[in-house]
Each structure stands twice: as structure tokens, then as C-alpha cells.
Amino acid sequence: MNPAALIPLPDPLQVPWGWFQFLLLLTFFLHLVVMNIMIGCAFIALVKELLAPAGRSDLCREVSRQLTYAIAFTVNFGVAPFLFLQVLYGQFIYTSSIIMGAYWLAVVFCLIAAYSLAYLYRFQFDAWEGGRRWFLGLSLAIMLLIGFFFTNNMTLMQSPERWAAYFNHLGGFFLNFGEPTLLIRYLHFMVAAVAGGGLFLAGLAHFQNRLPDEDRRARIKNGLLWFTYATVVEVAVGILFLFSLPRPVREIFIGGDWLATLLFLGSLVGAFYCLLYGIRQKLWPAVGALLLTILLMVLVRDLARQAYLAPYFHPSQLPLAPQYSPMLLFFLILIVGLGIIAVMLRLAWQSTKEEQA
Ligand code: HEM
Numbered sequence: 043m044n045p046a047a048l049i050p051l052p053d054p055l056q057v058p059w060g061w062f063q064f065l066l067l068l069t070f071f072l073h074l075v076v077m078n079i080m081i082g083c084a085f086i087a088l089v090k091e092l093l094a095p096a097g098r099s100d101l102c103r104e105v106s107r108q109l110t111y112a113i114a115f116t117v118n119f120g121v122a123p124f125l126f127l128q129v130l131y132g133q134f135i136y137t138s139s140i141i142m143g144a145y146w147l148a149v150v151f152c153l154i155a156a157y158s159l160a161y162l163y164r165f166q167f168d169a170w171e172g173g174r175r176w177f178l179g180l181s182l183a184i185m186l187l188i189g190f191f192f193t194n195n196m197t198l199m200q201s202p203e204r205w206a207a208y209f210n211h212l213g214g215f216f217l218n219f220g221e222p223t224l225l226i227r228y229l230h231f232m233v234a235a236v237a238g239g240g241l242f243l244a245g246l247a248h249f250q251n252r253l254p255d256e257d258r259r260a261r262i263k264n265g266l267l268w269f270t271y272a273t274v275v276e277v278a279v280g281i282l283f284l285f286s287l288p289r290p291v292r293e294i295f296i297g298g299d300w301l302a303t304l305l306f307l308g309s310l311v312g313a314f315y316c317l318l319y320g321i322r323q324k325l326w327p328a329v330g331a332l333l334l335t336i337l338l339m340v341l342v343r344d345l346a347r348q349a350y351l352a353p354y355f356h357p358s359q360l361p362l363a364p365q366y367s368p369m370l371l372f373f374l375i376l377i378v379g380l381g382i383i384a385v386m387l388r389l390a391w392q393s394t395k396e397e398q399a
Contacts, residue, residue: 135195
């Protein structure tokens with residue numbers, strides 16, 4: 043069967059595709075940053091819960107406070123790129139979502155469960171001292187599962203040649219295990235999240251003036267250690283990921299396409315500086331290096347998707363039916379929405395400070 047025959051016809055765009063591309067990349071970058079904080083902090087806190095005897099753990103208590111916010115932000119910053127992804131790649135993402143429909147729909151219920159467990163972890167922190175690690179562990183396991191469903195969908199959407207699997211899995215119970223990059227790609231995201239979580243905890247400790255100086259320094263050091271070790275593992279995972287890519291995709295990053303090669307080299311330099319600043323325990327330069335590396339990796343990932351889909355489609359081929367007013371309205375609502383989020387964050391910050399006092 044010709045896979046191209048399975049790709050539905052796209053709808054026209056109202057404004058040139060570059061606008062949506064820019065917004066997709068920007069919002070996905072934000073999604074990844076908060077996803078890293080969410081998964082990374084939960085993982086580090088779980089390790090602490092498991093290693094330390096049940097009882098007092100300031101770091102875990104801190105994570106219990108931050109985790110519920112991190113989940114809320116991950117979800118909200120996930121919806122935005124999802125909208126832009128549908129605009130640019132709707133004919134691909136809708137199809138792959140249907141093929142793995144049972145798992146895709148389960149994401150909503152998984153999210154509710156993970157979020158509820160994170161709230162239990164936070165509000166039963168002292169009351170369920172012995173059992174609270176279960177709340178956190180289950181919440182993290184579900185979040186990891188959601189991430190896995192996302193990697194399945196993102197790899198499936200860019201491989202129409204696999205879509206015929208639908209005819210053998212009509213119930214929507216299909217996962218993309220035949221994709222050679224699936225597990226290593228997933229690992230690439232999750233190991234990076236541990237690095238990001240460690241760095242976030244180090245940064246957070248920097249601002250916690252109520253902590254004794256010695257504790258604060260110990261927390262910063264510990265967060266940077268997580269960051270550094272996870273980055274070392276990430277370098278190995280990244281190399282394996284690169285070599286698991288199909289040759290035509292890999293080649294664009296090693297000289298086949300100058301922009302892809304430049305961005306890829308840039309992200310490698312970024313990773314090098316992450317390691318360097320991590321080893322030297324330089325907190326803010328490490329934060330800068332990590333954010334830059336994530337941004338470059340987001341661009342690299344997007345070029346990889348374009349290379350996967352090159353035989354079938356490029357977003358620049360989408361028909362255009364100009365109509366600018368919806369976009370203007372969107373930006374207006376975006377500005378108002380960001381203002382409301384800023385107010386909410388201020389209120390949340392004040393209430394956390396009161397809670398701590
Ligand atoms: C526990 C919650 C979540 C986790 C752990 C998570 C994790 C991830 C990961 C690892 C990826 C990259 C997958 C890949 O490329 O292989 C991803 C992509 C993505 N996520 Fe999330 N995600 C979560 C929730 C959400 C939610 C609720 C949404 C909103 C519907 C969302 C929207 C997206 C979108 C649109 C992409 C792909 C963007 C693109 O391909 O350009 N995520 N997510």
C-alpha cells in the first residue's frame with residue numbers, strides 16, 4: 043500500500059506557516075522546560091524518599107509544594123503547542139492519535155490520577171509519613187507513562203509507512219514499538235528531565251533565604267550534582283539516539299544540510315557547557331547553558347521531523363487563505379492570559395510564603 047494514500051487532505055492556513063511554526067517551537071520549548079522540572083523534581087524526591095528513612099525531609103517537602111504547580115504548568119504549556127501542531131501537521135497527528143486512540147484518550151485520565159496523587163503527596167505529607175512515597179512514586183510512574191504515550195504519538199505521526207498497522211489493531215491499542223528510535227528517544231527526554239530537575243532544585247535553594255547558609259549551599263551542590271551526572275548519562279544516550287535515526291534523517295545533521303548541522307553542533311557545544319558548568323558548580327551559567335541547549339534541541343528535533351516527513355509533506359506546502367483577524371484576536375487574548383497567569387503566580391507565591399512562615 044502507498045502510505046501517501048493514507049494521509050488526509052490538510053485544511054488551508056489563515057496566515058503564513060512561519061507564524062505557526064514560531065509559536066509551535068516557542069510554546070513547545072516552554073512545555074519541555076516545565077516538563078523537565080516536573081519529572082526531574084519528582085524523580086529526585088522519590089530517590090530521597092526511598093533512600094532516607096521515612097520522616098523529616100525538607101527537600102521532599104519542598105518538592106511536594108512545587109510539584110502540583112509544575113504539573114499544572116506542564117499541562118497548560120502542553121495545550122498551546124498541541125494547537126499549533128494540529129494547525130501545521132493536523133493530517134498527521136490526527137491520524138496517529140486515532141491509530142493509538144485507546145492510549146491517547148487514556149492520557150486525560152492518567153493526568154487526573156497523577157495530579158490527584160501529587161496533591162495527596164503534598165497535603166498528606168506529615169499525616170502519611172510512611173506511605174507518602176507511594177503517592178509520589180505512583181504519580182511519577184503515571185507521568186512517565188504519559189511521556190511514553192507522547193513519544194509514541196510523535197514518532198508515529200512522522201511515519202505514515204507504519205499507519206497500515208491500524209488494520210490489524212482496529213481498537214486503537216497500537217504502540218509504535220516497531221520504531222527503532224522509540225525507546226532511546228524517550229530515554230533522551232527523561233534523562234534530560236532529571237538534569238533539569240536537579241538544576242531547578244539548585245536554583246530554588248539559591249532563593250531560599252530562610253534556610254541556614256550551610257543547608258542552602260548543600261542543596262545547591264546536591265542539585266548541581268544531579269544535573270552533572272544526568273548530563274553525563276544524557277551524552278551517552280544522545281549518541282545512541284543519533285545513531286538510531288534513519289540514515290537520511292541523521293545525515294542532515296552531519297553535513298547534509300548546513301542549517302541542521304549548525305544547530306546540531308550548537309546543541310553539542312551547549313551540552314559541553316552544561317557539563318563544564320555542572321562540574322565547576324556554577325549555577326547560573328549552567329542554567330543559561332541548559333536553556334540554550336534545550337532551545338537548540340527543540341529546533342533540531344523539528345528539523346528531524348521535517349526530514350522524516352520530507353517524502354510526503356512540508357508545512358510550507360499548506361494552502362493559504364489569508365484572514366488575519368483571528369490571529370490578532372489570538373495575540374490579544376494571549377497577552378490578557380499571560381497577565382492573569384502573572385497575577386495567579388504572585389498570589390500563589392505569597393500564599394506559599396505564608397504557609398512556610
Ligand atoms: C505528565 C504530562 C506530560 C509529559 C510527561 C509530557 C512529555 C512530553 C514529551 C517527552 C514530549 C516529547 C515527545 C517526543 O517528541 O518524542 C512531549 C511532546 C509534546 N507534548 Fe507533552 N507531556 C505531558 C503532557 C502534555 C499535555 C497535557 C499536552 C497537551 C495536550 C502536551 C502536549 C505536547 C505536545 C503538543 C508535544 C509535541 C510538540 C511537537 O511535536 O512539536 N503534553 N511531551
